[in-house]
Amino acid sequence: MNKRIVIVGAGPVGLAAANAAREADSEASIELYGDEPYPPHRRPGIVGLISGETQRVSDLYLATARDLWRRRISLKTFSKVTKIDFENRFVHVGLPKGGFEKRPYDSLVLATGGVAYLPRVEGVDRKGVFVPRTLQDALAIRRYSRNSREAVVVGGGLSGIESAEALVRLGLKVTMVVRSRLMRENLDVSLSTLLQERLQQHGVPVNIGQSPRAIEGIKHAERLVTDSEEISSPLILFATGVRPSIGLVEDDLATGQTGAIQVDERMQTSVEGVFACGDCAEKVEFVTNKPLYMPIGMLGASQAAVAGMNATGKSARLKGLFRAQIDEIFGTTVSAMGLTEEQAKSAGIPAEGCWIRVEYRKIAPLLMKTRSGSKIWAVVNSKTGEIIGAQILGGRGTTRHASVLRQSILERKTLHEIETLSYVTA
Numbered sequence: 001m002n003k004r005i006v007i008v009g010a011g012p013v014g015l016a017a018a019n020a021a022r023e024a025d026s027e028a029s030i031e032l033y034g035d036e037p038y039p040p041h042r043r044p045g046i047v048g049l050i051s052g053e054t055q056r057v058s059d060l061y062l063a064t065a066r067d068l069w070r071r072r073i074s075l076k077t078f079s080k081v082t083k084i085d086f087e088n089r090f091v092h093v094g095l096p097k098g099g100f101e102k103r104p105y106d107s108l109v110l111a112t113g114g115v116a117y118l119p120r121v122e123g124v125d126r127k128g129v130f131v132p133r134t135l136q137d138a139l140a141i142r143r144y145s146r147n148s149r150e151a152v153v154v155g156g157g158l159s160g161i162e163s164a165e166a167l168v169r170l171g172l173k174v175t176m177v178v179r180s181r182l183m184r185e186n187l188d189v190s191l192s193t194l195l196q197e198r199l200q201q202h203g204v205p206v207n208i209g210q211s212p213r214a215i216e217g218i219k220h221a222e223r224l225v226t227d228s229e230e231i232s233s234p235l236i237l238f239a240t241g242v243r244p245s246i247g248l249v250e251d252d253l254a255t256g257q258t259g260a261i262q263v264d265e266r267m268q269t270s271v272e273g274v275f276a277c278g279d280c281a282e283k284v285e286f287v288t289n290k291p292l293y294m295p296i297g298m299l300g301a302s303q304a305a306v307a308g309m310n311a312t313g314k315s316a317r318l319k320g321l322f323r324a325q326i327d328e329i330f331g332t333t334v335s336a337m338g339l340t341e342e343q344a345k346s347a348g349i350p351a352e353g354c355w356i357r358v359e360y361r362k363i364a365p366l367l368m369k370t371r372s373g374s375k376i377w378a379v380v381n382s383k384t385g386e387i388i389g390a391q392i393l394g395g396r397g398t399t400r401h402a403s404v405l406r407q408s409i410l411e412r413k414t415l416h417e418i419e420t421l422s423y424v425t426a
Contacts, residue, residue: 009111010034013278020308035080049138051166107311114242114279123215160239258293267307277303286320338389355426385414
């Protein structure tokens with residue numbers, strides 16, 4: 001009898017798990033369930049819908065139901081899994097017209113992703129307040145912005161900054177409200193401060209050290225009240241991070257210290273035959289070899305490949321995951337990899353940060369002599385001298401510098417060892 005594999009969550013990670021399962025087993029029955037009306041799509045691309053850079057929702061699709069049908073993967077949209085019977089191996093799937101059906105499984109893959117974290121602020125339910133998480137959210141923000149001249153974005157992570165940029169492209173005057181600093185999970189203070197200066201150069205004031213207290217207005221949002229001022233705006237976006245979406249299973253599966261589902265190297269949960277991957281699952285960070293919540297698509301896809309294979313009965317394994325991101329923000333390339341100084345110290349690693357410059361020597365190839373203007377910050381284990389993290393705010397050559405430093409971290413090189421590559425302490 002062919003193996004029955006059910007995947008809960010039809011986002012990019014769920015799709016990656018389904019594809020991996022099909023590659024590993026050409027005969028297995030694979031069912032992919034998602035509660036959204038759309039097929040798997042690129043979530044980072046939703047800001048393009050807000051700005052108008054992406055005109056059609058379908059431009060973000062990674063695969064359609066027909067594409068998956070050709071691979072003999074059954075995609076069910078508008079299908080929310082409401083309950084899982086782990087003992088008898090059934091999922092209860094809500095039907096679009098009401099009621100539910102029970103679907104059996106031999107292996108189950110949880111790819112339920114993350115849910116937007118929304119602070120408990122009075123008035124967040126007012127018209128004009130949005131959380132840019134789904135395609136529907138992006139389309140609603142774009143429509144609402146047509147009657148707005150100003151906007152406030154609460155949150156200093158990548159999602160908040162990209163949302164601010166999208167609104168600036170629409171011609172709105174945007175203000176950011178940030179409790180701590182920009183991209184705290186990715187950048188140390190030095191780089192974060194430089195990034196803040198870049199945003200302000202593009203006309204986006206960043207109010208650091210403020211927390212929202214209330215949203216006031218009569219019929220709709222009119223102003224955001226923080227703990228230190230009032231900012232008038234009819235359009236307010238909350239991009240205050242995500243949390244693992246585990247409500248469906250939190251009473252049945254073990255969760256780790258990060259609050260996400262605990263998995264082993266095979267992506268198996270505390271229940272035999274049940275796997276988890278993506279933003280709902282813990283990830284073991286490469287440098288510390290400890291769990292760290294990292295809601296990053298690329299890392300989720302790596303987990304999904306292992307979970308999908310093992311759902312067919314294989315025995316693939318995944319050890320520590322290396323965090324590496326590179327993004328374009330207001331024309332500036334921002335790259336972050338490994339640990340920040342703050343994360344390293346929280347993990348008990350003696351760490352210090354330092355600036356790195358590129359010393360262009362006569363023996364360096366012509367390409368290496370191209371001045372890029374990149375600002376490079378390295379995080380070093382002060383006991384061993386090994387590079388454990390790096391951040392780059394750059395111009396030309398940022399991608400090349402990121403590649404060199406990424407490989408140096410993976411190979412556990414020291415600052416002294418990368419001097420031969422023309423990288424020296426500033």
